[in-house]
Amino acid sequence: MERKTTVEEWISTHPSSTPDGSWMTMMSRVATFHHKHSFSSEDNHGHDMGYRIALTVEELGELSAAITKGKPHSEAAEELADLLILILGHSLAMKVDLESEFHKKMDKIMLRKARRGNLGIRVTEYESED
Numbered sequence: 268m269e270r271k272t273t274v275e276e277w278i279s280t281h282p283s284s285t286p287d288g289s290w291m292t293m294m295s296r297v298a299t300f301h302h303k304h305s306f307s308s309e310d311n312h313g314h315d316m317g318y319r320i321a322l323t324v325e326e327l328g329e330l331s332a333a334i335t336k337g338k339p340h341s342e343a344a345e346e347l348a349d350l351l352i353l354i355l356g357h358s359l360a361m362k363v364d365l366e367s368e369f370h371k372k373m374d375k376i377m378l379r380k381a382r383r384g385n386l387g388i389r390v391t392e393y394e395s396e397d
Contacts, residue, residue, distance in 0.1 A: 272362040274298045274307060290366050297355040306356070314360035319353065326350050 271277050277298030280291055306313025313319075330346035332338070358365035381390045 270364045270367060272358070272364050274301045274359050277359070278302050294355060294358075294366075297352055298359055300352075301356060301359055306360070313356075316357070316360060319357055319360060323350065323353050323357075326353055 280295040282292040282295035326349045333343040
């Protein structure tokens with residue numbers, strides 16, 4: 268089965284407008300948003316990864332500020348949703364099957380040992396300098 272990766276492929280799915288726990292719903296809603304605003308147009312730069320990464324850094328800063336400045340949980344949750352929407356959009360811009368990549372990565376990291384660093388637990392491939 269060929270998996271969807273492009274805006275055009277995803278907008279052919281008719282998503283629910285209410286939370287239903289479906290990857291299909293989330294991706295098709297983000298694709299519909301990309302299509303509505305013609306993000307793939309060179310004039311709009313919406314699929315330019317340099318621009319998208321800059322937007323991601325901006326949104327991450329907003330999440331950080333919401334948490335570190337003690338803003339209401341609802342504001343931090345909204346900023347987290349902004350980041351998720353951007354990440355899902357990154358997969359459209361890059362034509363990546365993010366769901367498959369997610370599961371491949373989870374399978375890989377589940378085999379790693381956790382290590383305690385100076386700031387807490389890390390589960391990553393690195394060698395300690397000790």
